[in-house]
Amino acid sequence: MKKPVLEINNLQTHFFTDRGEIPAVDDVSFFIREGEVLGIVGESGCGKSVTSLSIMGLVPSPPGKIVGGNILFREQHSTKEETENLVNVSSKRMRQIRGNKIAMIFQEPMTSLDPLFSIGFQITEALNNHQNLSKKEARKKAIEMLNLVGIPRAEQIVDEYPHQLSGGMRQRVMIAIAMSCDPEVLVADEPTTALDVTIQAQILELMKKLNREKGTAILLITHDLGVVSEMCDRVCVMYAGKVVEEGDVRTILKFPKHPYTRGLLRSLPKMHEKQERLYSIPGNVPKPGSITDGCRFAARCSEVFDRCYKEDPELLTLSEGHTCRCFLYEKEGDVQHV
Amino acid sequence: MSKPLLEVKKLKKYFDVTGGVFSRKVGDVKAVDDVSFDVYQGEVLGIVGESGCGKSTTGKALLRLIEPTEGQVLFEGKDITKMNPEEMRKMRRDMQIIFQDPYASLNPRHKVEKILGEPLLIHGIGDKAERKKKVKEILEIVGLRGEQAASYPHQFSGGQRQRIGIARALIVNPKLIVCDEPVSALDVSIQSQILNLMDDLQDKFGLTYVFIAHDLSVVKHISDRIGVMYLGRMVELTSNEQLYDEPLHPYTKSLLSSIPNPDPDIKKERMILEGDVPSPSNPPAGCAFHTRCPECMDICRSVRPEFQEVSVNHFVACHLYEVDGDNSDQEQ
Ligand SMILES: Nc1ncnc2c1ncn2[C@@H]1O[C@H](COP(=O)(O)OP(=O)(O)OP(=O)(O)O)[C@@H](O)[C@H]1O
Ligand SMILES: Nc1ncnc2c1ncn2[C@@H]1O[C@H](COP(=O)(O)OP(=O)(O)O)[C@@H](O)[C@H]1O
Ligand code: SF4
Ligand code: SF4
Ligand SMILES: [Mg+2]
Ligand SMILES: [Mg+2]
Numbered sequence: 304m305k306k307p308v309l310e311i312n313n314l315q316t317h318f319f320t321d322r323g324e325i326p327a328v329d330d331v332s333f334f335i336r337e338g339e340v341l342g343i344v345g346e347s348g349c350g351k352s353v354t355s356l357s358i359m360g361l362v363p364s365p366p367g368k369i370v371g372g373n374i375l376f377r378e379q380h381s382t383k384e385e386t387e388n389l390v391n392v393s394s395k396r397m398r399q400i401r402g403n404k405i406a407m408i409f410q411e412p413m414t415s416l417d418p419l420f421s422i423g424f425q426i427t428e429a430l431n432n433h434q435n436l437s438k439k440e441a442r443k444k445a446i447e448m449l450n451l452v453g454i455p456r457a458e459q460i461v462d463e464y465p466h467q468l469s470g471g472m473r474q475r476v477m478i479a480i481a482m483s484c485d486p487e488v489l490v491a492d493e494p495t496t497a498l499d500v501t502i503q504a505q506i507l508e509l510m511k512k513l514n515r516e517k518g519t520a521i522l523l524i525t526h527d528l529g530v531v532s533e534m535c536d537r538v539c540v541m542y543a544g545k546v547v548e549e550g551d552v553r554t555i556l557k558f559p560k561h562p563y564t565r566g567l568l569r570s571l572p573k574m575h576e577k578q579e580r581l582y583s584i585p586g587n588v589p590k591p592g593s594i595t596d597g598c599r600f601a602a603r604c605s606e607v608f609d610r611c612y613k614e615d616p617e618l619l620t621l622s623e624g625h626t627c628r629c630f631l632y633e634k635e636g637d638v639q640h641v
Numbered sequence: 642m643s644k645p646l647l648e649v650k651k652l653k654k655y656f657d658v659t660g661g662v663f664s665r666k667v668g669d670v671k672a673v674d675d676v677s678f679d680v681y682q683g684e685v686l687g688i689v690g691e692s693g694c695g696k697s698t699t700g701k702a703l704l705r706l707i708e709p710t711e712g713q714v715l716f717e718g719k720d721i722t723k724m725n726p727e728e729m730r731k732m733r734r735d736m737q738i739i740f741q742d743p744y745a746s747l748n749p750r751h752k753v754e755k756i757l758g759e760p761l762l763i764h765g766i767g768d769k770a771e772r773k774k775k776v777k778e779i780l781e782i783v784g785l786r787g788e789q790a791a792s793y794p795h796q797f798s799g800g801q802r803q804r805i806g807i808a809r810a811l812i813v814n815p816k817l818i819v820c821d822e823p824v825s826a827l828d829v830s831i832q833s834q835i836l837n838l839m840d841d842l843q844d845k846f847g848l849t850y851v852f853i854a855h856d857l858s859v860v861k862h863i864s865d866r867i868g869v870m871y872l873g874r875m876v877e878l879t880s881n882e883q884l885y886d887e888p889l890h891p892y893t894k895s896l897l898s899s900i901p902n903p904d905p906d907i908k909k910e911r912m913i914l915e916g917d918v919p920s921p922s923n924p925p926a927g928c929a930f931h932t933r934c935p936e937c938m939d940i941c942r943s944v945r946p947e948f949q950e951v952s953v954n955h956f957v958a959c960h961l962y963e964v965d966g967d968n969s970d971q972e973q
Binding site for chain 2: 346391434455469471472498500501502503504505507508526527528529530531532533534552553556557565566568570571572573574575578580581582583584585588603
């Protein structure tokens with residue numbers, strides 16, 4: 304089995320605001336192996352983006368701060384075998400890693416491209432931060448990257464500006480920039496959420512191709528379980544700042560154990576069968592920090608019992624590679640539920 | 642099927658494109674370009690398509706929230722495009738709209754009581770006490786509590802705000818509601834709550850919906866018939882089952898095959914379209930889809946295919962399915 308390139312243990316990233324301390328990420332653990340695609344799913348506000356910003360060392364600070372846990376990065380081709388904890392590496396080292404070893408793409412490509420500079424300039428700038436290329440070489444490499452991500456007329460597009468491109472093309476450019484230094488891990492935060500389905504299909508196909516051909520490990524953040532099914536090897540389900548279930552994609556989508564994962568899957572309208580009524584999880588998506596005691600899902604859970612309101616369940620291992628945070632699966636202390 | 646409640650005939654909406662120092666008109670955005678369909682009493686007609694294809698413009702033109710450039714919209718046989726403002730005001734009681742963004746569509750400075758009471762006031766329904774009572778009733782019908790009338794929109798979650806949007810449309814007892822992406826901004830677990838609510842309300846009040854969305858699984862769940870739009874045109878329209886089991890238009894086929902399925906055991910053949918959606922200010926000649934169509938033929942580049950009934954209740958605009966006969970005047 305391949306080694307993890309990135310391993311996150313009990314990560315806690317909190318925001319210190321006027322309204323108090325907000326535990327946006329509150330106990331998140333997972334790992335990604337070399338060349339693997341790991342999905343993170345969850346509803347809005349559950350802490351997906353803050354998790355990815357924590358990995359990239361980009362949590363806005365103040366008000367944000369990593370208050371617990373570690374993020375271990377193992378460089379593949381280096382001679383040293385040990386890992387680095389990204390939570391306390393120097394900012395100089397973090398800049399070397401960011402973009403070069405771990406790259407990121409965001410949901411809205413327009414906000415991360417600079418409207419004032421040409422596409423070519425933005426790609427070559429990314430290259431020059433990490434490699435020393437002559438102007439001519441850099442331009443050639445930029446065109447090569449645009450071709451790689453399937454942009455037609457790359458020789459012309461290289462001199463155009465972000466506003467001249469469609470949403471799908473901008474996202475391709477973002478991927479080109481992210482891939483330009485051949486990173487070991489690509490963190491993609493909702494990369495296709497702003498795109499139409501036919502364009503989404505193109506971008507997902509491109510990411511699959513890069514993963515296959517370059518062996519780049521991908522951390523794919525999404526709220527779309529269809530995208531997870533299509534793209535991921537394993538998946539982590541998050542709820543209110545915590546990982547509540549984790550496992551290989553087929554196990555999670557076909558045989559989910561956590562009441563939240565089950566509810567989420569049952570709520571989806573199905574394309575291949577006619578349902579009179581959809582299942583729905585009652586209540587609202589909680590704001591982080593609004594629930595302090597017991598299981599974060601208790602107020603909406605169909606299986607809730609007394610203990611759930613008082614104690615916070617730990618992540619339990621159900622079988623090799625399948626974990627779940629719910630008292631129902633505790634072996635001892637035979638759990639009763641109503 | 643019963644008689645049409647709404648008949649849309651050759652509807653067009655062109656927006657001016659201005660440019661230059663004098664902001665002169667330099668062209669048109671053909672947001673809706675010759676669209677015709679009927680909506681039957683008691684049905685849900687879904688409209689799907691990608692961003693910018695003209696779904697919202699169609700929805701708003703149906704209520705004359707934007708003025709159609711051309712074409713007719715008959716509601717119960719009467720052409721609303723010809724109505725004067727007073728007739729139109731009365732008409733709006735029967736035709737309501739729900740918007741996508743529950744945040745933007747509610748006035749943040751008004752209490753729910755005022756937001757929901759306003760449509761009653763406009764239509765002169767009830768006195769003050771009756772309006773108050775009606776507001777409480779409608780809140781409970783959409784799954785909120787009567788006393789929440791005293792709260793402001795920001796005190797509600799996204800799903801709850803959408804319930805308020807639904808209550809506002811429902812309170813005047815309309816016959817038809819145009820729902821423009823009512824669940825697109827909501828989380829999955831909240832989406833199903835709202836879809837169920839809309840289902841219940843439809844049964845309870847005998848409503849007719851025009852349900853606009855870009856998510857095909859949502860549209861499939863709620864609709865009886867579905868229309869697919871591309872670049873301002875309706876390209877296919879048929880029953881829910883027919884559309885998913887036997888799509889005819891190449892665009893519909895690719896759209897259906899692009900949807901990622903959450904079931905890892907369903908493997909399907911993917912038909913990935915090349916290129917981007919062209920701009921509606923400069924749509925391709927002939928069939929608007931020809932630049933991306935895997936089955937494009939010569940005729941497609943110059944002749945616009947007509948929207949025709951190729952089998953019972955199955956309408957398609959594609960040269961592959963041209964029915965014989967009067968093809969002489971299809972050039973638009
Ligand atoms: N007021 C306006 N002025 C000019 N162009 C407009 C105006 N409103 C809409 N358009 C254009 O008309 C076309 C159709 O827009 P419309 O909002 O109907 O699309 P839509 O199908 O609802 O898209 P979405 O899925 O993004 O909501 C687009 O190209 C849009 O830019
Ligand atoms: N800059 C910030 N300041 C304060 N709180 C924040 C900030 N960024 C995120 N949060 C909080 O963290 C929670 C998780 O956010 P995020 O990770 O963006 O969620 P998502 O899972 O939708 O990506 C949010 O609900 C928000 O309250
Ligand atoms: S711990 Fe209790 S409330 Fe939480 S998910 Fe399990 S059964 Fe539900
Ligand atoms: S008319 Fe021609 S280009 Fe248009 S969808 Fe049919 S086959 Fe394709
Ligand atoms: Mg996010
Ligand atoms: Mg719209």
